[in-house]
Amino acid sequence: MTASIEILQPSCTGCGACVSSCPFGAISLVDGTASVSEACTLCGACESSCPFSAILLRRRSVEEAGASGWTGTMVYAEQRDGSVDRSALELLGAASRLSEAEGGPVTAVLLTADGSEGCRTLIRHGAERIYLVEDPALGHYCTEPSARLLLRIIRQAKPAVVLAAATTTGRDLMPRVAKLLDTGLTADCTGLEYDTEKDSLLQTRPAFGGNIMATIICEHTRPQMATVRPRVMKALEADEARQGEIVRVEPLPGELETRARMKEFIPVEEGIADISEARVIVSGGRGMKSPENFALLTEIAGLLGGSVGASRAAVDSGWMPYPHQVGQTGKTVQPGIYLACGISGAVQHRVGMQSSDRIIAVNRDASAPIFGFCDEGFVADIFEILPALAREIRRRRG
Amino acid sequence: MRILVAIKQVPDTAEVRIDPDRGTLVRDGVPSIMNPFDAYALEEGLRWRDALGGEVIAVTMGPPQAEAILREAVSMGVDAAILLSDRAFAGADTWATSHTLAAAVRKLGGVDLVITGKQAIDGDTAQTGPGIAASLNWPQITFVGRVRSLDATAIVAERDVEGGVEVVECPLPVVLTVLKDANVPRMPSLRGKMKARTAEIPRWGRTDLGLEEKDTGLEGSPTRVVRIATPESRPGGTIHTGTAEDLAVKLADILLGEEGKA
Numbered sequence: 126m127t128a129s130i131e132i133l134q135p136s137c138t139g140c141g142a143c144v145s146s147c148p149f150g151a152i153s154l155v156d157g158t159a160s161v162s163e164a165c166t167l168c169g170a171c172e173s174s175c176p177f178s179a180i181l182l183r184r185r186s187v188e189e190a191g192a193s194g195w196t197g198t199m200v201y202a203e204q205r206d207g208s209v210d211r212s213a214l215e216l217l218g219a220a221s222r223l224s225e226a227e228g229g230p231v232t233a234v235l236l237t238a239d240g241s242e243g244c245r246t247l248i249r250h251g252a253e254r255i256y257l258v259e260d261p262a263l264g265h266y267c268t269e270p271s272a273r274l275l276l277r278i279i280r281q282a283k284p285a286v287v288l289a290a291a292t293t294t295g296r297d298l299m300p301r302v303a304k305l306l307d308t309g310l311t312a313d314c315t316g317l318e319y320d321t322e323k324d325s326l327l328q329t330r331p332a333f334g335g336n337i338m339a340t341i342i343c344e345h346t347r348p349q350m351a352t353v354r355p356r357v358m359k360a361l362e363a364d365e366a367r368q369g370e371i372v373r374v375e376p377l378p379g380e381l382e383t384r385a386r387m388k389e390f391i392p393v394e395e396g397i398a399d400i401s402e403a404r405v406i407v408s409g410g411r412g413m414k415s416p417e418n419f420a421l422l423t424e425i426a427g428l429l430g431g432s433v434g435a436s437r438a439a440v441d442s443g444w445m446p447y448p449h450q451v452g453q454t455g456k457t458v459q460p461g462i463y464l465a466c467g468i469s470g471a472v473q474h475r476v477g478m479q480s481s482d483r484i485i486a487v488n489r490d491a492s493a494p495i496f497g498f499c500d501e502g503f504v505a506d507i508f509e510i511l512p513a514l515a516r517e518i519r520r521r522r523g
Numbered sequence: 524m525r526i527l528v529a530i531k532q533v534p535d536t537a538e539v540r541i542d543p544d545r546g547t548l549v550r551d552g553v554p555s556i557m558n559p560f561d562a563y564a565l566e567e568g569l570r571w572r573d574a575l576g577g578e579v580i581a582v583t584m585g586p587p588q589a590e591a592i593l594r595e596a597v598s599m600g601v602d603a604a605i606l607l608s609d610r611a612f613a614g615a616d617t618w619a620t621s622h623t624l625a626a627a628v629r630k631l632g633g634v635d636l637v638i639t640g641k642q643a644i645d646g647d648t649a650q651t652g653p654g655i656a657a658s659l660n661w662p663q664i665t666f667v668g669r670v671r672s673l674d675a676t677a678i679v680a681e682r683d684v685e686g687g688v689e690v691v692e693c694p695l696p697v698v699l700t701v702l703k704d705a706n707v708p709r710m711p712s713l714r715g716k717m718k719a720r721t722a723e724i725p726r727w728g729r730t731d732l733g734l735e736e737k738d739t740g741l742e743g744s745p746t747r748v749v750r751i752a753t754p755e756s757r758p759g760g761t762i763h764t765g766t767a768e769d770l771a772v773k774l775a776d777i778l779l780g781e782e783g784k785a
Contacts, residue, residue, distance in 0.1 A: 169749070268665075333539050333645055386692050387689050453647075454644070
């Protein structure tokens, strides 16, 4: 990635405009002129800030890097229980919007045991071409065969952009493929835009525990790869009139072989619905005081058809098992309703649930940080309001 | 059994603040810590070494001060620690980081198992583990909640995925990324702490690893951050106070109203 930054000495007046423009604190004034440290990421923010055009950024062009000729947006269509996962339809929606700016086709890759239904679903939701690999061995996701097949399809189809969901599957598969393609991958994006002028995908994602939003580009190598957070992008309405082409790809000898082999799949227990999928989450924190009190939350979650979440404090105290933990070191959730009970709202928790459609907080402490970012706050003793709430819901349901 | 655990020094993201005027990160005074997930990676390595014999080697890529987390790893009981540090490594994204760590695995030789934490809390990418596996052409088992068994030739581990648990069997060598579920990390022992103070920590640079400049650090990183911004803050909502009974009625209105719409 040959690129460099140079301060043109005769032009630099040491005015310091670039120093304050640098997002990374990489420029300082040394002996009256600007000096760039190794913290520089060559982002170019300083280039336009200089009133004297004394900063010269050299970037290798896509043509020089041999990255021209790649076009279109490809979606890796994840399947779950033999059906195309909803996340794939969201990605097709995002791909359709990107293709308006990028210009290339919207394609999908489906690796499956039986693709007839899946192909129909993908076409209805905007896939113009589907690369389909059908084999009984592809009934359940497996890293090595999926990586080999996706790698070969990408090399042949040459898409400008490849998207997958930021699920355990997408986050297992994409880094392996991106490394082998010697290209960039941006994790867990929440925003995608195509900059036609720079011919670059602008990939926006939370970083530093959600404290900042970083926009990342992959300038010189193709494809530009991203995993995208589920439930952020909007799927297109299904349309029976859409047409799509199916390109069958036959696995090559050895391509389906794997060293890591799944022996067994244990579905999550009944009643402990996976919180990352839940539409309603009733979550408890330190304020719940004991594991027994989580029964209150389970009861309310049951009445609302939701799942039970927990803060790190509650999990570390052993009140709830780790799969229920919401937050930076737990899961990121985006339910329709997040009911936070006895949770103060520390940054680590907030980053795991702030994308919920509606956040409702119940806390005895009116100064708890959670009241600063919830939609509805109830200053109350959880041990009084929750039993009353359960009674009220039952009463209305008759 | 030779186990390599790759760890990372990160800013304590709970302490990171944004300069509201410039929209930049204020790093001053933010403590650097060992990535919390890495303690589970270290413990997983240590407990299998304790059971099977062999050694655990902690490796980090970072600036010279990243040595601090290697000493912490020594105090927990690792047998050796190596610092990958070179000006040429600065500015690495996950491609260049995994490329560099994989080179260390090759240089050490005879490694049966590489373990990393699920992800680091500064970038939250979870990409370095699979990147190492790809570089080495090893299999990978990511998001491991429990290692069921390990012997000289094979491993059985549970992956926590959407909707359930995959039980995966794999011959060695393999790269694992572990979740907090996997174990309870041990506290440093007094003897470990003493050992940590004096432990020799070799420092390997780019040429030691036989890497080209174009494949490390900023030069070797396909991605580039072009903008950082403060996330749109969620405005505070309506705050309700009153008796528990009244509040419960209001809360039910909100909960059931929303439910009715869906």
